[in-house]
Amino acid sequence: MSLLLLGYVALLGYGVWTARLPPLALGVLLVISLLTFAVYGFDKSAAQAGRWRTAESTLHLLSLAGGWPGAWCAQRLFRHKSRKASFMAGYWATVLLNIAAVAAWVGKLVPAGLLGG
Template sequence: MTQDGEILRFDAERGFGFIATADGQRNIFFHVRDFRSDALPRVGERVRFERIDVGGKGPRAMAVQPLAGARQSGVNAPGRATPAQRPADRPARSQPSRNASAPSRRDSGSNDHRRAHEPQGLDGQPVLFVVALLVWIGLLATLTWRGAWPVSAVAVLGGLALLNAATFMAYAFDKSAAEQGRWRTAESTLHSLALLGGWPAAWLAQRALRHKSRKQPFLSIYVATIVLHLGALAALLWRAS
């Protein structure tokens, strides 16, 4: 069902928001990937969308597209007429300078959109990730060759493989929960998984799922977990020397 509404809230970091309509519905969920514009959604922006009802999860807006020229609609001010409703009693004035600058604004909006989705941290520095990964593999191989593990090497390496699989699944679950408005995975849990050795899968999940790849405080702690994990392995190797 096609409806018009106004963006009530939008979380740029998580990539989702809510739309309100003039008939009083104020929590229609939408995701940024369903927003058909080069620019990011803005609070107060008028939009048209296809409403679907997901069983047990409430309404959701798909194919969300801005309504040009319609800002501050009747959702906040029911008695105010929209531009389409005002009488056309005055001739349209020529505005060549505005029209001439429109491509520039579109280009600027497109650039802002691309910058907002550019990866940061190790996700945007694959060379640093490769270096960290090679150091990690080297430490694991050396510890295994010297028999320096406190338990069986098979158990340690197998546990790391399972831990990385669990880490990727945790990111995927959190991404799905963010899109559907469900209970999220605590960031402390994601950091704990990375610290224990799941940081390679965390990097892969950030890159493949486009999740937690732009939140700078989270990425700073994530990098710290990598440094601490590698430091712990180096300390274990030093004690065995």
């Protein structure tokens, strides 16, 4: 995972350096990742207390939107959702889709104007 995160950071850095990604994108991705981390924490707390839970689809949507690094950290720290195979399969699909989308944008496979870049 460390190599994947390092590669992702390098891809984002390259995207900003080549002006394919606006610098604001890094801040937005950081906020989404922190939000995802917090949602996992709230969901773990709710699970332990028997309260209303966050839908798995919401957790996956946050990961897909770029919050997968925060989700990964939360899964490890809170020991939450990391053992459920079906959830983890969905999580890894969101990671791969997010990285593929960023790579397509940075690699000029997607027109910059289409995504606002």
